[in-house]
Each structure stands twice: as structure tokens, then as C-alpha cells.
Amino acid sequence: MGSLLSERTVQGVVVAGDAGVGKTRLVKEALDRLEPAAFTVVRACGTVADAGIPFGAFGHVLPVEGVATAIVNPLRWASEALRSLAAAPLLVTVDDAHLLDPTSAALVHHLVLHREARVVATVRTGAAVPDPVTALWKDDLARRLDLVPLTMAESQAVVEAALDGQLGAATARRLYHSTQGNLLFLHELVLTGLGERRLAEARGVWHWHGDLPLSPRLRELIEARLGTLDEAEREVLEYAALGEPLGAATLAALTSEDAVERAEARHLIASSGVGRRLEIRTAHPLYGEVARAHAGPERVRERLAALAAALQGTGMRRHGDVLRVAAWHLDAGAPAGGDLLLAACGQAWTLHDMDLAERCGRAALAAGVDAAATVRIAPVLLLAGRHDEVEEHLARAAAEPLDEPTRAGLVSMRAFNLAMGLGDEERAERMLDEAADQTAEPASRQSLLGYQALGRVYAARFDEAEATVARVRAAGPVRPEAAALTGAADALRLMLTGRYDEAVALASNALEDPSGWLEYMPSLVAAFSDARAAASVFAGDLAAADGYIAYGEALFTEDHLSPVAATTSRTLRVEYCLLRGDVRRAVRWAHEAASHGSRTIRAMSGHGHEELAYAAAVAGDAATATTAARVAERRRIGGGRIFHFRAYLARAWIRAAAGDVAGAAETALDAAARFEERSLRPYAMFALHDAVRLGAPGPARDRLAALADRTGGRLVRLCARHADAAARRDAAALDEVSGAFADAGLTLFAAETAAEAARAHGRRAARSREANAAATRAWLLAGNCPGARTPVLSGLAAPELTARQLEIARLAASGLGHREIADRLVLSVRTVANHLQAVYDRLGGVSLWGDDPPHPSGRSETPPPLR
Numbered sequence: 001m002g003s004l005l006s007e008r009t010v011q012g013v014v015v016a017g018d019a020g021v022g023k024t025r026l027v028k029e030a031l032d033r034l035e036p037a038a039f040t041v042v043r044a045c046g047t048v049a050d051a052g053i054p055f056g057a058f059g060h061v062l063p064v065e066g067v068a069t070a071i072v073n074p075l076r077w078a079s080e081a082l083r084s085l086a087a088a089p090l091l092v093t094v095d096d097a098h099l100l101d102p103t104s105a106a107l108v109h110h111l112v113l114h115r116e117a118r119v120v121a122t123v124r125t126g127a128a129v130p131d132p133v134t135a136l137w138k139d140d141l142a143r144r145l146d147l148v149p150l151t152m153a154e155s156q157a158v159v160e161a162a163l164d165g166q167l168g169a170a171t172a173r174r175l176y177h178s179t180q181g182n183l184l185f186l187h188e189l190v191l192t193g194l195g196e197r198r199l200a201e202a203r204g205v206w207h208w209h210g211d212l213p214l215s216p217r218l219r220e221l222i223e224a225r226l227g228t229l230d231e232a233e234r235e236v237l238e239y240a241a242l243g244e245p246l247g248a249a250t251l252a253a254l255t256s257e258d259a260v261e262r263a264e265a266r267h268l269i270a271s272s273g274v275g276r277r278l279e280i281r282t283a284h285p286l287y288g289e290v291a292r293a294h295a296g297p298e299r300v301r302e303r304l305a306a307l308a309a310a311l312q313g314t315g316m317r318r319h320g321d322v323l324r325v326a327a328w329h330l331d332a333g334a335p336a337g338g339d340l341l342l343a344a345c346g347q348a349w350t351l352h353d354m355d356l357a358e359r360c361g362r363a364a365l366a367a368g369v370d371a372a373a374t375v376r377i378a379p380v381l382l383l384a385g386r387h388d389e390v391e392e393h394l395a396r397a398a399a400e401p402l403d404e405p406t407r408a409g410l411v412s413m414r415a416f417n418l419a420m421g422l423g424d425e426e427r428a429e430r431m432l433d434e435a436a437d438q439t440a441e442p443a444s445r446q447s448l449l450g451y452q453a454l455g456r457v458y459a460a461r462f463d464e465a466e467a468t469v470a471r472v473r474a475a476g477p478v479r480p481e482a483a484a485l486t487g488a489a490d491a492l493r494l495m496l497t498g499r500y501d502e503a504v505a506l507a508s509n510a511l512e513d514p515s516g517w518l519e520y521m522p523s524l525v526a527a528f529s530d531a532r533a534a535a536s537v538f539a540g541d542l543a544a545a546d547g548y549i550a551y552g553e554a555l556f557t558e559d560h561l562s563p564v565a566a567t568t569s570r571t572l573r574v575e576y577c578l579l580r581g582d583v584r585r586a587v588r589w590a591h592e593a594a595s596h597g598s599r600t601i602r603a604m605s606g607h608g609h610e611e612l613a614y615a616a617a618v619a620g621d622a623a624t625a626t627t628a629a630r631v632a633e634r635r636r637i638g639g640g641r642i643f644h645f646r647a648y649l650a651r652a653w654i655r656a657a658a659g660d661v662a663g664a665a666e667t668a669l670d671a672a673a674r675f676e677e678r679s680l681r682p683y684a685m686f687a688l689h690d691a692v693r694l695g696a697p698g699p700a701r702d703r704l705a706a707l708a709d710r711t712g713g714r715l716v717r718l719c720a721r722h723a724d725a726a727a728r729r730d731a732a733a734l735d736e737v738s739g740a741f742a743d744a745g746l747t748l749f750a751a752e753t754a755a756e757a758a759r760a761h762g763r764r765a766a767r768s769r770e771a772n773a774a775a776t777r778a779w780l781l782a783g784n785c786p787g788a789r790t791p792v793l794s795g796l797a798a799p800e801l802t803a804r805q806l807e808i809a810r811l812a813a814s815g816l817g818h819r820e821i822a823d824r825l826v827l828s829v830r831t832v833a834n835h836l837q838a839v840y841d842r843l844g845g846v847s848l849w850g851d852d853p854p855h856p857s858g859r860s861e862t863p864p865p866l867r
Contacts, residue, residue: 450485539713603640620789
């Protein structure tokens with residue numbers, strides 16, 4: 001805005017936007033940045049109180065003398081009075097210009113029209129604006145700037161800047177959803193959250209806990225928006241706030257059609273069609289918060305009870321009705337039957353709303369459900385990390401008379417809890433063996449063996465797991481539950497032993513048709529999703545991995561949060577970002593994964609911390625990495641060995657970050673031996689390749705070559721080629737491997753290999769041009785690896801190019817084509833091509849882009865991949 005005011009052709013600026021979007025603050029910031037002597041500033045403000053007083057907005061600056069003459073020509077008198085105050089060009093600012101009285105509005109228009117002053121005004125979108133103010137932008141007398149609410153990314157960035165820390169993804173979504181990007185609402189909500197400790201930092205990430213409290217100021221702002229409500233309108237708003245989304249017919253039955261229509265006309269509520277049903281929500285999420293606060297606890301309970309009764313009266317035929325009725329009963333403190341609560345627990349679990357599932361499950365247990373129901377509730381408590389409680393409830397249920405299916409389910413849950421939560425794998429194994437031997441009913445026996453197979457995969461006992469799956473399938477037709485268990489065990493086993501294509505195919509088939517098992521084992525959705533995504537990551541198929549990880553991320557939202565799904569999907573995102581070379585983003589995701597550790601099963605509670613230790617060490621942050629590694633070590637138990645591989649690799653990179661690169665390589669090789677012993681081939685691949693990256697290609701070369709013969713995917717083959725070229729110090733081969741890494745999107749590996757190639761070329765004086773080209777390539781690629789601080793990249797110097805050549809070369813290195821670069825830098829395509837040709841010539845004819853340089857004519861739209 002300051003630049004607009006400095007233009008001679010611009011006589012005014014009108015900033016438009018909703019209340020709270022930041023109009024006043026923007027104007028203030030712009031004025032504060034003006035040169036002190038540039039303008040004489042006169043400030044005015046439109047108000048409801050002054051709207052009926054002539055020149056009311058300017059009464060504080062217009063003189064009392066001369067009022068009589070103003071009757072003859074009031075605008076001339078007022079404009080001359082204002083100009084008499086100015087020692088410099090006059091700048092008039094008007095806040096809330098839509099509230100100006102007619103004469104003040106005419107004065108503002110007069111000043112701009114006759115170029116007697118420049119004007120900066122704010123108006124509220126949707127409000128009635130005086131005609132003279134509207135004419136400012138309609139007649140091109142002033143520029144209009146429309147401020148829109150923040151996007152979710154902008155909202156998150158603003159809060160993180162204020163907190164000077166990382167905001168949890170679910171919290172960022174919740175704050176954005178609640179405020180709809182309104183900056184004023186966001187500001188007030190964050191301040192209140194900090195003051196009441198609802199917004200708190202834990203292990204480097206800020207999370208929101210509990211309800212959204214309203215500060216007095218925020219409540220006043222919302223109530224001012226709502227205006228005066230009659231009792232019927234308030235009733236509609238309260239029911240909509242407590243029940244949203246609420247069917248229009250249900251809301252009308254609880255209130256009246258007339259009241260609903262009036263509330264919608266006043267924009268208190270909004271309707272939308274969902275199938276053949278019309279659903280009602282509050283027009284803004286914070287309207288609901290104010291309505292609930294205004295109603296008070298007793299009336300809220302009455303409204304919730306009425307909502308539950310109304311929905312139960314319809315027979316609860318729609319999906320999710322049982323869950324909503326159960327939640328309303330719980331919130332109202334009203335009694336609910338154990339069957340209703342049990343059904344709601346299952347629905348919430350299927351939706352991955354683990355908080356509500358746990359709440360309904362606990363209420364069902366308190367209501368006195370039988371052993372079979374206890375078995376169905378136990379997985380919910382287990383996944384929430386309530387391992388002692390699970391054992392207590394199941395041990396109590398085991399004392400009751402049980403049929404075989406119930407006993408099989410109970411033993412399976414106890415064994416899984418013992419292994420993955422309490423660390424007693426031996427007892428869990430014995431329990432499953434004994435139960436399987438004593439169970440005659442085929443489906444129950446298959447289920448027990450299915451759990452045993454899955455547990456053995458988690459313990460990295462792959463041959464035993466495969467044999468167990470074979471036992472299940474040899475026993476006759478496999479029931480859906482056992483098929484899902486053995487399918488998940490197989491998908492994970494195939495992924496962890498390097499048979500990636502088979503793992504992806506098996507998991508994809510299971511996820512395409514989950515009918516038959518989803519209702520009973522919804523947690524297996526995450527297992528199949530993780531197996532597919534991890535297989536793609538380990539194979540080096542990053543395009544597929546991105547989509548599969550996004551599928552896993554969609555399993556949870558701010559309302560439906562599964563800590564297990566959240567942790568695994570975030571750790572997979574860490575792996576993806578590390579391979580892409582975006583170490584800074586990998587560290588961010590690792591912080592997010594670590595923050596969920598305390599809410600998941602114990603075997604996975606340190607998983608995020610291990611990823612954080614590794615990513616932070618690759619970023620050169622030894623302190624954060626060491627702390628995270630210690631937390632992970634404290635949380636590690638016997639079960640779930642497949643989750644701990646990054647802990648061993650983190651030790652190597654922590655040593656490297658501390659300067660002991662030789663010791664780091666030895667640690668990586670030791671970790672590889674551990675993984676090879678357990679047939680964890682993708683983990684062995686990473687460990688051996690880390691040894692290559694840390695300067696020990698010789699001991700890793702043959703082992704990687706052998707691994708490439710037994711493992712699928714192109715990544716292991718590229719790692720083996722890298723080890724061979726590095727061990728031979730073959731500069732040309734390193735150049736080729738660097739290009740192959742870049743083609744695969746493995747930017748950090750490409751940068752490191754290019755740096756190695758530069759050093760290998762540099763050993764021979766005749767190859768100074770090749771060395772220069774490789775060093776330049778490494779520097780450009782490293783520039784696309786934010787946060788990376790690895791030993792081989794240390795000491796990279798900027799190439800001897802102009803600032804513009806470096807800028808264009810770096811954009812080309814990121815994969816942008818000529819036209820994309822031209823558009824971004826506002827240059828012609830030919831200019832971009834000429835600069836890239838100059839880079840090529842500066843390097844003595846050695847191309848950064850392969851055999852052919854970028855065409856100087858600009859006809860080539862996209863340069864070949866950076867090699």
C-alpha cells in the first residue's frame with residue numbers, strides 16, 4: 001500500500017473486507033512505514049453514533065469558527081480547513097467508511113475528486129456503503145483492495161510466527177476451521193488458548209487441548225455480528241450449534257419452520273444439500289461457540305437430550321446416527337444403554353475417532369457389558385496406549401464362562417497387548433500357542449493364528465510368520481477376519497523383506513474391498529496403507545509413495561484422530577522428505593510424529609522420536625537428535641522391532657554431526673549387520689548406503705550388490721551403483737549415478753554423489769572443467785535440499801557465476817522448464833536460454849544437463865534432467 005501511495009496516479013486506496021480480516025491493521029502498518037515528512041495525516045473514523053451528525057467523523061479536526069459560512073459551501077469550507085492543517089501533502093485516513101455520515105462521505109469524495117488530498121479508507125464487505133464512498137472505486141478515483149480471509153497455510157504460518165514454534169497439524173486445522181481465516185478471531189483465540197493453557201507446547205510442537213474458550217472480547221465481537229436475537233432465533237442457533245450437521249426437518253420439528261427460515265435469512269445458519277437431505281450448520285463455527293456459552297450448562301444438557309430423543313425417534317437409520325446419539329447422551333450426562341454405547345464405540349473406531357471410541361467404550365464397560373463386548377472394546381483401549389487397563393479388563397472377563405469365538409478373541413487381544421504394550425513376547429507367544437491347540441472351531445483357530453502371524457511380523461520373525469500364514473490357509477476356507485489378519489501380515493512381511501511390488505498389490509487389493517473385515521478390524525486399514533506406502537518409499541518410487549502416504553494421512557482429521565495412523569503416516573512422510581532431500585520438512589514432520597508418541601501403543605511410542613533423531617542429525621542438529629534418541633530408548637520394548645530401525649541409523653548420524661565421520665560409518669555398518677541378520681532388507685539397504693555416504697564404500701559395496709540381487713525396486717540398485725563407483729573413485733561413473741539419482745527425484749543423494757564426482761575429477765589436473773561442472777551441479781542440487789548438513793556436502797562453494805546465472809541455474813536444477821523460469825523471473829524465454837548457455841560455456845563445455853546444453857534459441861521448453 002505504501003508503494004501505491006507513492007504513485008502519482010493513485011489518489012486514494014479503499015481497503016475492503018469482512019470484520020476482523022485485518023483492514024485497520026494493514027492501513028496502520030502502511031502508514032507507519034511512510035517517511036515521517038511525506039504526508040500530513042488526518043485520521044477519521046466512521047461510527048454509528050456519529051452517523052447522524054454532519055461532518056461527525058471529522059468533528060475532532062474541523063474548527064468551530066466558520067461554521068456559519070459552511071452553510072453556504074460546506075464542502076469547500078471543510079476541505080480548506082483540513083488543508084490549512086497540512087505542512088505536507090494531505091493524507092486522510094478513514095476507518096469504517098461505510099459508517100460515515102453523508103457530509104463526511106461527500107467530503108472524502110470531494111478531496112479525492114479535486115486532488116486536494118489522498119485518501120485511505122476501509123469498508124466492510126457486505127455493508128451498505130454511502131454513494132460518495134462507493135464512487136471512489138467505481139469512478140476509478142481510488143484503487144480498491146479486497147482483503148480475503150487467510151488460507152489454512154497462511155493461518156498456520158501466522159500462528160507459528162507468533163509462537164516461534166511448530167504448530168501441530170490437527171491444531172492448525174482446528175484453529176483454521178474455527179476462525180475461517182479471520183485474523184482478529186485467530187488472534188483472540190490464540191491469546192485465550194495461551195492464557196488458559198489450552199494451547200501448550202510439548203516436545204517442540206504446539207497442540208490445542210480441550211474446548212475452545214471464548215475471551216470476553218471475542219465473545220463481544222461475535223455477538224456484535226449476530227445482533228439482537230429473539231428467543232426463537234436463539235433456539236434455532238443453539239440446536240444447530242449442538243447438533244450440526246442437523247437435518248432441516250429435525251431442526252424444524254424441534255423449533256419451527258418460521259424460526260429456521262428467519263435464522264437462515266439473517267445468516268445465523270446455513271443449509272446445504274447432502275444427497276436428498278437438507279443439512280443445517282451454523283454460518284460460522286464461532287457462532288456455535290457463542291451460542292453454547294450463552295445457553296449455559298443446564299440448557300445445553302436439555303437441548304442435547306432433546307436432540308438425542310428426536311434422532312432416536314426416527315429409528316437412527318442414517319450412517320452415524322448411533323454415534324451421534326451416544327455422544328449426545330454422554331454430553332448430556334443422560335443414561336445410555338450398553339448396546340448403544342458398544343455400537344457407537346465400534347462406529348467411532350471405524351471412523352478412526354479414537355477419542356470418542358474410547359469414551360463410548362469406557363461408558364459401555366461402566367454400564368456392565370459382557371465378556372464378548374469387553375473383547376470388542378479392548379482394541380480401542382489398546383490403541384490408545386491403555387495397556388494395563390486392557391490386561392485388567394480382559395483378565396476379569398477371562399474368568400467368565402466363554403464360548404470359543406469369545407475366548408479366541410480375548411486371548412488374541414491379551415497376547416497382542418502383552419507383546420506390543422507390556423513387552424512380554426514370550427508369554428504372548430505361549431498364550432496363543434496353547435489357545436490354538438485347544439480350539440476346535442475353525443474360524444476361531446484361524447483368528448488366533450492370524451494374530452500370531454501378525455505379531456511375528458512385528459517382531460521381525462518373518463519365516464515363522466510365513467509358516468503360520470501357511471497353516472491358516474491349509475486349514476480350509478479362510479474366514480474374513482483371519483483373511484484380513486494374514487493379509488496384513490503378508491503385506492508387511494513382503495514389504496520388510498524387499499518384495500515391494502507384491503506388497504503393493506496385496507495391500508491395494510485389500511483396501512479396495514474391505515467388506516467383511518472392516519467392521520471388526522478397522523485398525524488393519526492403517527496396516528495395509530502403511531505397507532503399501534512404505535513399499536513404494538523403499539523401492540524409490542516417490543511419485544506413488546506420495547499418493548499412498550496422502551491416503552494414510554486422510555485416515556485422520558482434527559475430529560477423527562487415530563494416534564497410530566497419525567504416527568505411521570507422519571513417519572512415512574519423514575522418509576519421503578529425506579529421500580526428496582527436503583531435510584527441513586522431514587524434521588518438521590518428525591516433530592509432529594514424536595508429539596503423538598504418548599497416545600499410541602507402547603511399541604510405537606518411540607517411533608516418531610527415532611525418526612526425529614535421524615532427521616535432526618542429518619540436519620546437523622546433534623543436540624535435538626541426541627535428546628530424541630534418549631527418549632526413544634526409554635520407550636523401547638521387546639515387541640514391535642520393525643519400528644526401531646531408524647534408531648540404529650540415527651546413532652551413526654549423531655556421531656557424524658559431532659564430527660566423528662569415521663566412527664559414524666562403522667556404526668552404520670554395524671546397524672546393517674543387525675538388519676541383514678533379521679532379513680530386514682530395506683533397512684539394511686539404508687544402513688549400507690549411509691556407510692557409503694559417510695565415506696566407507698568399500699565394506700558396503702559387495703553387500704549392497706548382493707542385496708540388489710535379492711531385493712526389488714530401483715533404489716537399491718542405485719545405491720549399489722553408488723557404492724561401486726565410490727569405492728573405485730570413478731568420477732565418470734559417479735557423474736552417471738548422480739544423474740540417475742536426480743532422475744529418480746532423490747535430490748540429496750544426487751547432490752552428495754555430484755560432490756564426490758567433483759573430488760574424484762579434481763584428483764586429475766586434466767579434468768578441471770569436469771570437476772568444476774560436477775561441483776557446480778552439487779552446489780545447485782544442494783540448494784534444493786533445505787536443511788541438509790551432511791559431511792560430503794560440507795565445504796561446497798558457490799560456482800563462479802553471476803547472481804542472475806546462479807538464480808536461473810538453480811531454478812533449472814529444481815526441474816523448472818525455460819518458460820516456467822521466464823514467467824517466475826519476468827524474463828523472456830530466450831533470455832533464460834541464453835543465461836543457461838552462458839553457464840554451459842563458463843564450465844568449459846561440460847554440461848550440467850547431460851550431453852546437450854539448453855538450446856540458446858529458447859525452443860526447448862524443459863531442460864533435460866540435471867545430471
